[in-house]
Amino acid sequence: MALRELKVCLLGDTGVGKSSIVWRFVEDSFDPNINPTIGASFMTKTVQYQNELHKFLIWDTAGQERFRALAPMYYRGSAAAIIVYDITKEETFSTLKNWVKELRQHGPPNIVVAIAGNKCDLNDVREVLEKDAKDYADSIHAIFVETSAKNAININELFIEISRRIPSTDANLTSAGKGFKLRRQPSATKRSCC
């Protein structure tokens, strides 16, 4: 079975749960007192997708402002970017939009963008409506899911959807040199949360 290495980066405001999402995906664990990331942390996980093995090389970037300028190193060469916001903090959703702009301008041309509204277990204190986020994601053809790293909701689904959206190697071969257009995909199967 062919093994493909796929660089994936996580972007988003500080404290939205980027590292927690990665921990849940890679280690299937959750630590409420995780330390702020310095620079970026790196983890890998290999999953099977159809007749390929996808090895995700995950760069989980620091959300703190002082590391902001380092982001290009992590999205350079990435097959996908997961931009995370916190559904209980409106301003993290604004930050997300800035990330989308930056990726548009400086990111790799065919990067798959996924938007994750994390902490969906905290529905009571929600500030960002699911529909608003979904509409925004659709308007930029991004994957959208609400996730909870804490309760393990939609984490695997998020990565499965990324695997699905990444052009297969065959497609790469046939369309080499012509540039690749993303097909519209049916949106991710979501487990309803809360």
Added chain:
Amino acid sequence: MALWGIPRLEERNERLQDQGPSRSLAEALCVGNSLLLPWDRFSAWLHCICVVGFDLELGQAVEVLYPPHSKLTDKEKTNICYLSFPDSNAGCLGDTQFCFRFRQSSGRKVSLHCLMDQFDKDLPVYLKKDPAYYYGYVYFRQVRDKTLKRGYFQKSLVMISKLPYIKFFQTVLKKIAPEYFEKSDPCLEAACSDIDRWPAPCPGTMLNLPIMGVVIKVRIPTCHDKPGTTTQLIETTPQTDAHISISLPTIHEVDLFRCFSPVFLHIQMLWELVLLGEPLVVMAPTPSESSETVLALVSCISPLKYCSDFRPYFTIHDTEFKEYTTRTQAPPPVILGVTNPFFAKTLQHWPHIIRIGDIKLAGEVPKQVKVKKLKNLKTLDSKPGVYSSYKPFLNRDEEIIKQLHKGVQQKRPSEAQNAILRRHFLELTQSFIIPLERYVASLMPLQKSISPWKSPPQLKSFSQDEFMKTLEKTGPQLTSRLKGDWIGLYRQFLKSSNFDGWFRTRWKEMTQKLEALHLEALCDEDLLVWIQKHTEVEAVDLVLKLKNKLMWAIAEHLPVKPDTVARLQMHIDSIISALPEDLQGILLKTDTA
């Protein structure tokens, strides 16, 4: 700047003890467990990272040091400062990478590195750490900047390490330094944090080392690798995107062909000079050329280890400047790489001088054949070439010259030319060393002379005459087509520090092998029968001796069969339990030394 706390060693030691006394830091690093404190993993790779800048009043100065608690003596700092900047008027505009080596100040506290010797034992001898020296890997940037008083931005990012992994650290620096010069401190913080999560530098395993958004894949060779087999990377994906991952075919090898191309016709002679540990100086226009050429020289006798001192880049400010340039003694048996024109005068009395102009890309090989006379080496304006009155013992290998020449004409890729040259040197060195290996192996006593109840037999001593006699029938002529005065070459080699170093290593290995065989012989005895025939005092004495041997076998990693240590422990336990109870109590507690 928010950083990790300074490691509290006591805390770690306590935790290590909780896990049982046999746990070492190296093991902890290998299994990657929670015993590690911040910077432990980092220290396995690097001593520190520093930024050296230029201050108009002070000159070069260390501006930033990571980790902030890392120790450098003033002398070391001074050396690092001078060695991190070009010393010549060659300019070096733009970005330059090079490497230097400096002596560790004496009297410094034992660093964590020493706990990592476990990795060292599996390394090929030429990659083992030298406790007395550090390497400095430099990325220097010099660009015009009108906003600065000096008119230029001049800064070096320097990695200080005991590991001689030049290609690897060059690659890492090339990732970090340009980002650092643009984005400053957070970038170094991120890089250090990446390095502090790296797996330990374990020889023989494929290492994935994430740094600044890419994964560097590399394998550190082991002493069990067949010499000359370059790392075969298992490429899982045909990936070329350097933004994702970089596969390094070698962690330490420099491009021999490129380095030697200015003095290409003299490679045979250079190999002999290095083999014999002759004083050698490389005068080059820039630090990167001097350092690469010195490293190429040192590595051309691989798998033999070059045992004397070598300085890929040496300046007039170096602590050892006086020691190495004095005219009151003969030049020391070292290899120096210099760029400052001042050395042309200072080292005029040196017997062998390699002068290289700008290293050109493959395609141009100088035509001159003659070795130049030393008196022709005047000062600045001397032409590239080898200046020496040395007469090589062996004839020049015209085949290899022809082969490489053809490669140049056919525009063969530099990697291929390098591989051909490296193989040539390897075969030459092996042809030279095999007769010595064979003779030294014959110094081992016969297995039947090992008796468990006597001390292990002695190795026979090395006799030059006897060795020379073996050359008639089983000399290098069996494996090398080269003609010449091999005997003379051996005679000279036996006086060199390279022979001394090689022989010491072999001697130690054979002594350990003898000890191991002796231990195995002891294990095969029925010791309980033995103590029945002996007095209690003798039994106690035996227990103490066995305990000592056991500790030594573990500490020295004696090459015993896997179950020997456990069997010996069982023997000790069963003898003790056969003794009276009061004695048992004492013996179980006694730790011998």
